[in-house]
Structures are given as structure tokens and as C-alpha cells.
Amino acid sequence: MGLEGRQLHAHPTEDGRADPIDHASSTPLAPLRCVSCCVIAGFYKFVVRQRDRVAIMKWHGSLGLLVWISGLANVCIAVYGTFFGSQTWVAVVAWIGIAGIAISTVVLVFLDPNRPAAIAADGDGGAGGYSRYEDETFMGSLYDAGHAGAGEYMPAAARGSLGSLNGRSLHA
Amino acid sequence: MLAFAHHFTRGLTVAVSIFLVTVLLIPSLAENGPNILVSLHGPLMVLAFVLFISMGMAAYVSDYGPKLNRRFPDRGSRRLLHGGLQMAGGLLALIAYLIHFTYTQSTAGSHIATGGTTWQKAHVWLGSIALIGVFIQACVGEWG
Numbered sequence: 224m225g226l227e228g229r230q231l232h233a234h235p236t237e238d239g240r241a242d243p244i245d246h247a248s249s250t251p252l253a254p255l256r257c258v259s260c261c262v263i264a265g266f267y268k269f270v271v272r273q274r275d276r277v278a279i280m281k282w283h284g285s286l287g288l289l290v291w292i293s294g295l296a297n298v299c300i301a302v303y304g305t306f307f308g309s310q311t312w313v314a315v316v317a318w319i320g321i322a323g324i325a326i327s328t329v330v331l332v333f334l335d336p337n338r339p340a341a342i343a344a345d346g347d348g349g350a351g352g353y354s355r356y357e358d359e360t361f362m363g364s365l366y367d368a369g370h371a372g373a374g375e376y377m378p379a380a381a382r383g384s385l386g387s388l389n390g391r392s393l394h395a
Numbered sequence: 396m397l398a399f400a401h402h403f404t405r406g407l408t409v410a411v412s413i414f415l416v417t418v419l420l421i422p423s424l425a426e427n428g429p430n431i432l433v434s435l436h437g438p439l440m441v442l443a444f445v446l447f448i449s450m451g452m453a454a455y456v457s458d459y460g461p462k463l464n465r466r467f468p469d470r471g472s473r474r475l476l477h478g479g480l481q482m483a484g485g486l487l488a489l490i491a492y493l494i495h496f497t498y499t500q501s502t503a504g505s506h507i508a509t510g511g512t513t514w515q516k517a518h519v520w521l522g523s524i525a526l527i528g529v530f531i532q533a534c535v536g537e538w539g
């Protein structure tokens with residue numbers, strides 16, 4: 224934590240000077256205060272990184288896929304426990320719907336077949352500039368495929384600026 | 396064709412979410428008992444994982460039509476959209492978890508479904524993993 228962070232927890236002493244001892248950690252609200260500081264700092268850093276166009280960690284996309292699939296699978300389990308047996312048709316409809324969402328989203332995001340054409344159409348220009356954040360992972364490549372169709376409905380400048388969740392440039 | 400696929404996926408996501416929220420919520424509202432709050436656990440989780448997080452996943456590539464595409468024309472704006480949708484989903488999931496946690500606490504039940512059926516145990520553990528994953532992803536997405 225930097226100087227600013229320490230100052231957040233510094234309490235004034237009787238003579239008015241800042242007390243270097245961290246009293247915040249001894250109060251019941253200390254965890255809440257720390258979490259609040261982290262959230263605010265996180266949002267600030269997120270906005271700064273947005274502005275500077277810095278890519279996020281490589282495995283964010285891979286872990287995100289796993290978390291999302293876990294969540295959908297858990298909804299399916301809950302549907303089984305709640306409806307299967309009493310209202311089986313509801314469970315079946317829900318499972319088919321959730322499976323449809325999972326398949327169509329994954330296909331759109333990861334396996335768009337038009338990606339090579341989109342890269343060729345974009346050429347080497349564009350407003351991307353993410354090539355210094357290379358991601359050569361398998362999932363990174365899959366995720367990049369999702370941006371292929373962007374050119375069909377976005378202006379050329381926007382196409383160039385679309386990269387991937389994993390930070391790999393379309394033009395890499 | 397691709398534009399249709401985008402619209403179909405988004406329509407399916409919204410339709411399944413509405414269907415699940417309805418079938419989960421209507422019986423609970425009819426009961427109108429003291430457990431009305433805990434009945435929000437399911438619908439909120441559906442909104443979180445089926446609606447918001449699914450749409451957040453596709454936020455980078457989705458075709459929202461000419462008007463919205465102009466509003467989110469580049470990677471930066473799409474990343475903000477992705478972050479906003481995932482944050483909304485994460486918050487809903489957290490609220491849904493806290494609702495059930497409070498209910499279990501007040502009824503002196505088991506937080507890990509001790510003595511429960513197999514599906515309940517699977518639901519608890521997979522749900523915990525998913526929720527921790529959402530928290531990690533939110534931190535990585537913000538700090539990365």
C-alpha cells in the first residue's frame with residue numbers, strides 16, 4: 224500500500240499530527256473499510272487501464288468461461304432438485320434452454336468461422352494497438368475467433384479496435 | 396446470418412431467464428409465507444448467471460443493432476459494457492447468496508447441506524466454487 228493508502232488509516236494524535244499507527248485494523252469496521260478502499264481503488268485502476276488500453280490477465284477469459292459454465296450447471300442442478308419429478312416438463316424446458324444459451328454463446332464468442340476474413344478486411348491498420356499484449360494460449364486463440372464477425376456490423380475503425388478479452392490483437 | 400445468430404442468442408437468453416424467474420417466483424408468491432425472501436434466491440441467481448453473465452460474456456462481440464453498436468463502437472466501450480454486465484451479475488449473485496445464507500443461519504440449517512440430498516450437496520459446493528470464481532474474476536477484471 225502506498226503513502227496515500229497509509230494516510231487513509233492515519234488518525235490524528237492529541238497534538239494534531241497524524242498518528243502513524245494503524246488504528247483502523249483494531250476497529251470492528253476495519254475489514255469493511257479495507258474492502259471499500261480496495262473496491263474504490265479497483266474501480267479507479269480499472270478506469271485508468273481502460274484509458275491506457277492495457278489488457279487484462281491472460282487467463283481471465285479461460286477462468287470466466289469455467290465460472291460461467293459452473294454457474295449454468297448449478298442452475299441446472301437446482302432445476303433438477305426443484306422441478307424434476309413434480310413438474311418434469313419445466314425442468315426439461317429449462318435444461319434445453321440453458322444448453323441452447325451455452326452452445327450459441329460459446330459458438331458466437333469463441334468459434335466464429337469468419338475470423339480470417341475479418342482479419343484480412345481489417346488489414347494492418349485500425350485503432351487496436353494491443354499487439355504488445357500477446358496471448359498465445361489456446362483459449363486466447365479461441366476467444367479471438369469471436370471477434371471475426373464484428374466487421375459485419377461495426378465501422379472499420381471500430382473493427383480495428385476490437386481485440387480479445389485476453390488482450391491479443393486481431394492483427395497479431 | 397451472423398446478425399441473426401446474435402439476435403437469436405440474446406432472445407433465447409432473455410426468454411429462458413423470464414421463463415425460469417416466472418416458474419420459480421409464482422409458486423413462492425402464492426404461498427406468501429415467512430420464507431418469501433428466500434424464494435428470491437433462485438430468481439436472482441437465474442438473473443445473474445443466465446441473463447447478465449451470459450450477456451456479459453458476449454458483450455465484446457454482440458451485434459446490438461446500428462444504434463447501440465454506435466454507442467459501443469470500440470474495444471474500450473465494449474470492455475466497459477462487459478464489466479458493467481458482469482458486475483451486475485456478480486452483485487445479484489452475491490445478494491442471492493446472502494439471502495440464502497441469512498435464511499440458513501436463522502433456521503440453524505447447514506451451510507454445506509449436511510444431511511441433505513446429493514443434488515443439494517452438489518448445488519452447495521458447485522455454487523460456492525462459482526461464487527468464488529465470480530469474485531476472483533471481478534478482482535482480476537478490475538485490477539488486471
